[in-house]
Amino acid sequence: MDFAQNLSNAIILGCTYLLMAAGLTMVYGVLKVLHIAHASVYTIGAFVGVLVYSWVGNFWLSLLIAMIFSGVFGILIYRFSYYYLLDVPRTVPLIASIGLFVMLTDLLQKPFLMGPYQRAFPAGGAGLPRIDTPWFSITSKQLLIFSVTIVLMVLVYLLLTRTRIGLGWQAASLDREMAAAVGINLNRIIALNFFIGSALAGAAGVLVGIYNNSVFATMGDLPSYKAFIIIVLGGMGSLPGAILASLLLAIVENFLVASIGYVLPRDSIAFLVLILMLMFRPHGLLGQE
């Protein structure tokens, strides 16, 4: 019973990691930029979600608005920073990204935005039921996270494999110059890429905000560090790899804590895995040389 419960809890945790990592790996796939400011997009998504929820009281509407807002915000980040930094050494956009992250986190903490305090996001399970089986239970919040993640990932999959612009995205993530040479509108692809990736991060922010019933200015820090680990494990730029790595990391973390306890904080365990991975399998679990 413990085993099944731990596994189901880990899968839900993996879903929250995945939404964050998916956006990050998509950005890396096309731009080859480590988008650290992604953490801020996640926080902003949660913030917009909680604001809209407090006005209209409807979870689905607040999720939608938060995703659109985050997506547009992601495009703005791209248009006003990375856009100018596509053909320079990769350290330049990286440092710009760190700058954006530091600036946005600090601004979000100011009283006229989120303030230093945490706020509740009492949307509950948005009316979904709680499932109790003899082996494990899934709370309504967990069911919500699980179903929203599945729906979003299926939508992204269909968009990337069944539409013209999605095929263009695939080409661009393989080779940006080549894609441009065969007449693919790179700007549109990259903008779409940022929109989808950031909207997913915004959704992750909203869902985690509801799951923990708390939204605060620095909530994006740890999930984003973890998302970096996931995209390395999964192979940078690989979406299936990110899915696998998210679930694997969450399962390993939860079972380690359940069996041994905290030898080191969860995040340090994850980073140790990362360092070993980089030493011995630098292209990820599914990545290719």
Added chain:
Amino acid sequence: MYKKFFSGLIALIVLSMLVVACAPQTTATPEATQPPAAETAAPQVTEEPTMPATEQPTEAPQEPIKIGFFSPTTGFAAADGTSALQSAQLAVKIINENGGVLGRQLELVFYDDAAKPDQASAIARKLIEQDKVVAAVSGSYSGATRAAAPIFQEAGIPMLSAYAIHPDITKTGNMIYRIGTLANVEGRVGAELVGKVMNLKKVAILTVDNDFGISLTDGFKQHAAELGLEIVLEEKYPLGETEFRPIIGKIKSSGAEVVYATGYYNEAANLVTQMKDEGLNIPIIGQEGYDSPKFIELAGPAAEGVIITTDLNRDSDRPMTRTFLEQYKATYGEDADMVGASAFDAVMVLAYAIKTAGSTDPMAIVNAIANLKDFEDVATGPFWNFTADREVVRPVSSQIVKDGAFHLYHEFDDIKLVTP
């Protein structure tokens, strides 16, 4: 062109930063800058004429008494730092509205230390040498307070630590006092609560891995051994943890009757919510880290029935507790918490000490604090006295969450139990 313009702009920003001179953020109340209201009102007050007329003109233009204050209003500890600062400002306002100290106004000189030791040590020197404060209050965490304490000690300026709990802070020397209950005392009270008041035996302990959590757990375990409690599980978890489900599974199978969980309100809110979700319905004992209206807001219905040990008794009818809770709510639109109450009390104790000493001489102030007895003008009091190790002795309260608010559960006033 575009590029040059912005380069110029950057250069300008940088230059302007270097040119601008420093200006400390002082938080003197408006009364401090205006001519004292008492002077114009004086003829109407009947007692006034009996005072020697010659004294008034010399007192009126006197400078305010400066008290240094540092707390983290940016960075990871910004919530606590802001609460501490606002409460200290409230204390200064109340004192000044009641005529100030020694006929002079109090002025709080504030700097943000971001809870960083290097910032705090620079701030301590700045407060001492540049602002010439007569005493200081640390509204910051242990690391920063620990770094600032030796500097105040060497300069011979009294410093009160509001809520930082590292045991070594007060060991710095005779100028350093602490207002908050020492964490291992609070841990002992937790064990007393479990063993004597609730009559439970099997305990699971969760410790947050910082100085706060570890000191609490140490105190708890020490007294638990004396009371013969059985510790069936002990786990340490990292600060900021949100996923307690794997640990909850372990608590379930450990057969614990009660959970003693150290931590802050955000971790605690997740813990109690997830315990309810996983169907684990045993009592949870928290401590002052939970003591924030945010805990009840974030944990919602799961907070009901949680018992905490804390310094702030919200059901107290002591006048200063009521004044603090009501005025804080009226001034800042939020409910006050324990951190704020401690910073408030630190300022109140300082004001009392200066008043009793009759001067701003550092040794006189320190002596007044050392000799303080049954002091009632504090929100978390009464303060019975300070020990020779400069730690406060006072009753510790336990509060239970009922109908979305903290209420008195049990008051611990056994001197032996609460003396560090």
Added chain:
Amino acid sequence: MSTGYLLTIFTFIAIYISLALSLNILVGFAGQISLGQAAFFGIGAYTSAVLAIRYSLPFTIDFISAILITGFVGLFLGLPSLRVRHDFLVLATMGINFVVISVFKYVDFFGGAMGLVNIPAPVLFGISFRGGVPYFILSSIYALLTLGLCWYISKTWSGLAFQTIRSDEDAAASVGVSSARYKIYAFGISAAIAGGAGSLYAHFIGSVFPDTFAFVESIAILSMVIFGGVGTLRGPIIGAIILRLTPELLRFISDYRFTLYGALLVLMMLFQPMGILGNGSWLWQKLHPNNRDVANTPQMEVK
């Protein structure tokens, strides 16, 4: 302004100049971006604190051991750089920072979360001093020695090799310079200098806590290097001075200092990726119209 306060600020600036210069050896000379310099800073501080408190060793031994031990750890932790490059290395160094901090936090020998306190004041030539003019002089001497070492590295053969690694790793391997060896050297030297700075910091503050050396500190040190001008000697110095001094001077906007730092980093990257005084930067070209250095810095130019 009062002297004691100014001396405190300037002592910190001297320590941070050493730190920024040490990171510059990695980032500027060897082209290895690291987000983990605070880990080495912390290892030095903890080495010194442990030796002084647990073994009551004198300051000179603490200080030298901090440099040597951190240097060795640096050589070891530099190993991932042989396997991974660029973004991967950034993540690996970031990971190292997290892991090192949690070791300080979880191992009781290092004081755990309670930190290590009551580090005795250093004694040199029979005089004990905490802070004041002597400590400022001590840290300034250390910063000057660091500067000298950096100058030496940048001028000698090994400096050339470092620069070769930075501009083109494959080319470096083909002309016979063992890039692996020099990358490891760069990590070792950089870590050793940061370790010495950590020792000075620990004895100055008198206590060490794990969170002081967290990831954000690494970002702060990197900002100093980038802001001043990566790959030069003057850049990290100017960067450390400006970024350490502004929050002190700008208390009235101190609440917004991180917003300002972040904005500056973004603006710098967009318009002056070489830093305010780096080779090829607008300001440096104004000051030195006929500068020859410009040709030597192909790495970070904007198109």
